Amino acid sequence: MIVFPNAKINIGLHVVAKRPDGYHNLETVFYPVQLSDALEMAESRETKLTTSGIEVDGPPEKNLVLKAWQLLSRDFDLPPVHFHLHKNIPFGAGLGGGSADAAFTLKMLNDFFSLQIGPGELKKYASTLGADCPFFIENKSAFATGIGNELSPVDIDLSEFQVVILKPGFSVSTQEAYGNIVPAHPEFNLAELAKLPVERWKETVINDFEKSVFPAYPEIKKCREILYQQGANYASMTGSGSAVFGLFRHLPADFDNFIPRGIYIYR
Numbered sequence: 001m002i003v004f005p006n007a008k009i010n011i012g013l014h015v016v017a018k019r020p021d022g023y024h025n026l027e028t029v030f031y032p033v034q035l036s037d038a039l040e041m042a043e044s045r046e047t048k049l050t051t052s053g054i055e056v057d058g059p060p061e062k063n064l065v066l067k068a069w070q071l072l073s074r075d076f077d078l079p080p081v082h083f084h085l086h087k088n089i090p091f092g093a094g095l096g097g098g099s100a101d102a103a104f105t106l107k108m109l110n111d112f113f114s115l116q117i118g119p120g121e122l123k124k125y126a127s128t129l130g131a132d133c134p135f136f137i138e139n140k141s142a143f144a145t146g147i148g149n150e151l152s153p154v155d156i157d158l159s160e161f162q163v164v165i166l167k168p169g170f171s172v173s174t175q176e177a178y179g180n181i182v183p184a185h186p187e188f189n190l191a192e193l194a195k196l197p198v199e200r201w202k203e204t205v206i207n208d209f210e211k212s213v214f215p216a217y218p219e220i221k222k223c224r225e226i227l228y229q230q231g232a233n234y235a236s237m238t239g240s241g242s243a244v245f246g247l248f249r250h251l252p253a254d255f256d257n258f259i260p261r262g263i264y265i266y267r
């Protein structure tokens with residue numbers, strides 16, 4: 001069985017408050033995008049993970065794919081499986097790639113072994129693997145509150161836009177980014193703002209992490225500037241960076257010529 005865990009972008013992100021458990025309450029809109037990993041699973045003599053593509057740091061047992069398998073194997077009698085993960089989504093990018101792999105592993109195990117876990121229960125398993133993870137269970141645009149795990153559907157359709165993602169050669173640690181932010185209650189509700197025409201988002205739909213991350217990493221700010229110079233109708237950092245995305249009604253044919261060396265382009 002093969003699945004294609006996709007990335008997400010954040011359309012606005014407000015860090016609302018620090019919680020006693022050290023995590024932060026936030027408000028954001030998650031939107032799924034096409035950029036995807038490939039994850040294959042087959043029954044095997046022992047449970048193992050092999051990888052190709054972008055090299056993920058850390059040993060296989062720390063990989064969220066195996067963590068998702070371990071999580072379900074505590075409650076279900078799962079036979080051993082061989083996973084192969086081909087990694088295309090850069091990590092430490094704010095694109096939620098690791099969380100997507102974890103959520104798709106849960107869904108694939110549930111389907112393949114007919115475990116009969118309902119979507120609500122699957123989301124609960126997912127939230128123990130990462131704050132971004134429950135979104136990828138339904139994988140539909142959603143307004144998120146709590147630590148990012150309380151989701152309600154939001155009707156946003158960006159199909160007329162081309163989504164272009166720029167990623168500098170370095171990553172930003174999510175933990176560090178949260179550590180450098182001063183939480184504040186937002187004036188406006190993001191779910192409402194996201195209903196405005198995309199052309200009005202530039203002034204209204206804000207990712208709070210840009211304020212704290214841009215001064216330390218001017219190259220990320222530069223990526224957003226380039227996207228606007230090239231005619232993006234909206235551009236923003238996603239999550240805690242380091243990737244930024246642009247939404248284009250018309251992407252210039254010579255777009256790639258304007259992207260400095262060392263910056264990866266995904267579309």
Ligand SMILES: C[C@](O)(CO)[C@H](O)COP(=O)(O)OP(=O)(O)OC[C@H]1O[C@@H](n2ccc(N)nc2=O)[C@H](O)[C@@H]1O
Pocket residue numbers: 010013022023024025026028094096099129130131132133146147148174175178239240
């Ligand atoms: C920045 C976002 O990508 C926005 O979508 C997410 O909030 C991050 O979600 P994630 O990578 O799934 O986060 P986790 O792997 O659960 O947590 C990584 C670290 O980020 C911090 N963290 C994460 C989520 C959150 N709501 N508050 C936090 O303070 C915590 O220090 C945590 O140790």
Ligand SMILES: Nc1ncnc2c1ncn2[C@@H]1O[C@H](COP(=O)(O)OP(=O)(O)OP(=O)(O)O)[C@@H](O)[C@H]1O
Pocket residue numbers: 056057058062063064065090091092093094095096097098099101102132172173174239240241
């Ligand atoms: N399947 C996986 N894919 C990517 N990273 C993984 C995976 N499994 C474990 N990790 C660990 O998670 C870290 C990346 O997490 P991080 O949350 O920074 O990145 P992300 O997946 O881009 O998501 P986001 O930045 O949106 O939270 C990696 O450095 C790696 O150690």
